Amino acid sequence: MGQGMSKSNNVYKDAYNRCLRLLDETRSLPSEPELGTLLGVSRTTVRSILARMEETGLIAWNKRAKTVLRDPRPDDFFPEEETDTLAEIIERSFMRRLLAGGAEAGMQINELELAREIGVGTTSVREFLIRFSRFGLIEKRRNSHWVLKGFTRAFALELTEIREMFELRSAAAFAALPQDSPVWADLDRLEDEHRLLAQEIATRFNAFSELDERFHRLIHRASHNRFIVDFYDVIAMIFHYHYQWNKAQERERNEVAVGEHLAYIEALKSRDLGKVDAACRKHLKSARQTLLTSIPESRSLQKS
Amino acid sequence: MGQGMSKSNNVYKDAYNRCLRLLDETRSLPSEPELGTLLGVSRTTVRSILARMEETGLIAWNKRAKTVLRDPRPDDFFPEEETDTLAEIIERSFMRRLLAGGAEAGMQINELELAREIGVGTTSVREFLIRFSRFGLIEKRRNSHWVLKGFTRAFALELTEIREMFELRSAAAFAALPQDSPVWADLDRLEDEHRLLAQEIATRFNAFSELDERFHRLIHRASHNRFIVDFYDVIAMIFHYHYQWNKAQERERNEVAVGEHLAYIEALKSRDLGKVDAACRKHLKSARQTLLTSIPESRSLQKS
DNA sequence: AAACTGTTTTTTCACGATAAAAGACATTAA
DNA sequence: TTAATGTCTTTTATCGTGAAAAAACAGTTT
Known part of the structure; x- marks a missing residue:
């Protein structure tokens, strides 16, 4: 077929x-x-x-x-x-392999084998790998194969380091936005959604992932910097698979995160840079912790 | 042929x-x-x-x-x-078009036309564009054409904003490196090369570009963060073409830059974080200025 | 046995071809 | 005369194919 x-x-x-x-x-x-x-x-x-x-x-x-x-x-x-893009199909297959163990850092990635396994042409796989390479998880050896760098502790730390740098700056830029900017209305709407979710957290905790992304993207956009905005794609990708994969204490984690978001929103609305910085730092710290604890020890021992 | x-x-x-x-x-x-x-x-x-x-x-x-x-x-x-990679050939052709005027922001990019013009297959052009997209100068419309975002003033500002953030952090990390780290020897060697170039600046000023890249990459590497290290590719690409294109006062500019580098190196060797920060800031400020003045006004009026 | 050369297999790279989808042009209705 | 529909053209997305290059395997030489 x-x-x-x-x-x-x-x-x-x-x-x-x-x-x-x-x-x-x-x-x-x-x-x-x-x-x-x-x-x-x-x-x-x-x-x-x-x-x-x-x-x-x-x-x-x-x-x-x-x-x-x-x-x-x-x-x-x-x-x-039948409505999925080829790129989506390839990404899913690839990530399943990557997360389903046995994907040791340093392992080499074979385009042809991947293509055969997924049942698509090599061109599509190549293009996927090129696009995917910006996430920092794979690397190309000049006219040769790709190398898996691994979803290691080092990766998570490097990712969160940048994220924190970018988000602190974006949050500050956000707070400094004029009162008549449309983002404040967007923020109000997101606040409502957060309150609603907080009330129904027992049953709807898995709706957080999507809300989380929208919230952080709104903040990053305030930086008016394409590199910062684009970098959120990396974070979103990692968190997307992270949420699918690490279900331990999901409800508790999300409940805490919703609370942190609300405090963060409060701080933004106060337009007090000190408060914004503190609230942002606090949330990012626990987000990093969550990500780090989800990385199996066996994976975190490898050299980058 | x-x-x-x-x-x-x-x-x-x-x-x-x-x-x-x-x-x-x-x-x-x-x-x-x-x-x-x-x-x-x-x-x-x-x-x-x-x-x-x-x-x-x-x-x-x-x-x-x-x-x-x-x-x-x-x-x-x-x-x-005959020894060039296809990717290099395509990049050169593409950049020539982009810089040789007539490349207004918002203009759409046609894969087929590009491929025909350069005399290569569409696949290679597609792959090039995907790789190139991480530089933030072009953007893909879902199952449609690419859009040129333009080499605008906004682009230069966004680029340098990130560069400054990353390099200040890397420089601080560099200065904090233990005395026995091999980077200090690398730095000494670069310092020698800078002194040599400073003496012969009248005749060898065009050798600066390559030295500049090696120097900044050394510093960025101290961050031990793949995203920071990889981001230097964006900077290097822009500066590479910038150097080829903007020859106005090249000698003077490079002479100043060599001096700034030497001060920067001195600061790093002092391992005094305050001095490092100051020297780094000063150099980055003038680098930004150089880049900004090289952007034609007509290009800087466009909206991002 | 270690490191080389000779041979075969596999993979990457790049192309042309073709269906899907977009886009442009011509025509018609309101 | 504007905005739709009908038709035709161009471009994008994807594949299979074949040469270049890498990698694996087998046999030699030191």
Whole structure:
């Protein structure tokens, strides 16, 4: 299956699914260009979607007249796994291998083997590795193989060192933003979400991960520095897999973190640089601790 | 020319040229594996080199007996331009376009067009752009084109902001290194080179660029942080092209910089953190100024 | 037995080709 | 005359392929 296939139509399938949800909500469909903007795809893809919706009897379609004929059913949707980007598929496979033990630092990475194992072309794997290399976990030997540097204690320390430097600076920049900046409204909204989550922490603690990312990205953006903003991708990636992998005391950890975020938000709103610095430091310290304790000892003994 | 070619043998040609120089110096050749390590290539390539040297009458070769028959002549060497990596070729072409005006921020980059213009495959261009994207000058639109963000004043400011943060920290770490660390010897050697250059600045001012990079990399390495060390690639790239492009008052600028470096080295050797901080700040400030003045006004008006 | 040379296998690098998706142009409806 | 639809062209994403280069294996020489 999937062999010899030049390119999967996951963009279409994903947009189709999202379009179904839209249909379910609004009971109508706008013009083709508008729908394209809404779904973030070209009109070419929009027309493929509409064509299929007509075929499956969801809508009647004649030029600009689009009539909804019936509600979308669960089986109208494409399976979730068919909507993933190749890059996502490769990343998942790669990270699974990397975290599922046996991935010792210094080990060499074989493009061809990876490609065969995942069932994709070598080009895609190469491109993935190049993109991934900026995370500092792998390194290329000139016209030869890639080397795994390992998810070690050293890595975590280096990562958090930069993170702390960047976030302290961003937080200070944030606090210095004028009162009429739209970020204060964003912050208020995030504060509400944090309070809500704090109340329902017992059942919704796993919603924290996503909130965490949005909160920190908002702060980093205040730096107005592309290198700082981009660096959050590294942190986000590591934390994304960290959250999936280290489930020990997740509820407690997240509860503490929500509290720290609220104090941090309070400090930002006070616009008192001393308070901001203290709150930021405190939160980052416990975030680092959490990350460090999740690194198995066997992995932390290796040389960088 | 070069059309339909699967892969150029630039590794072989470059190693061949270097091997000729070696032959010229040492008048003899070691064993195949040793030669491989020396040239940084595999034995397969070494054997191709030896085979050609035999063919062109440079050596007699029978198993481990390699006898030098004559001196290498200029026409034995492969032309310089045939020894470049594809990545280097693409980078040069791309940067020429980028710096040779007409490259307005917001402009879109077309992989196919670039590939055709340079005369290479699209894959190589794609891979180059992915690698290049970490420099913060271009950005990808999801399943669409790349966008040029432009070599603007904002870019220079963001770059130098991070550079200053990283280098101040690295310099402090450097000064705190134990007396028996090998870096102090490296620093002494660099100091000597700086003094030498200071004396001959009138004629050798263009040798500064390379010395500058080695000096700053030494300092950054003291951070023991891969993200800081890797970030120097961004700086090095920008300065590399900056030096090629902005020749105004090059001699004066470099003379000042050499002086600042010497003061900076002095401060490091004093191991007085206050002095280190001051000397580092001073140098970085003038480096930033140099970079900023080299950005044409027309480019600095654009929004980031 | 250690280090070399000879030979074979595997991997990386780069290309052209092709389907998916985007984008441009021409036409038509409001 | 603006904004949509219908059609055609270009570009991106991905693969298989083949040469260059690396790496592994086997046999020799010292």
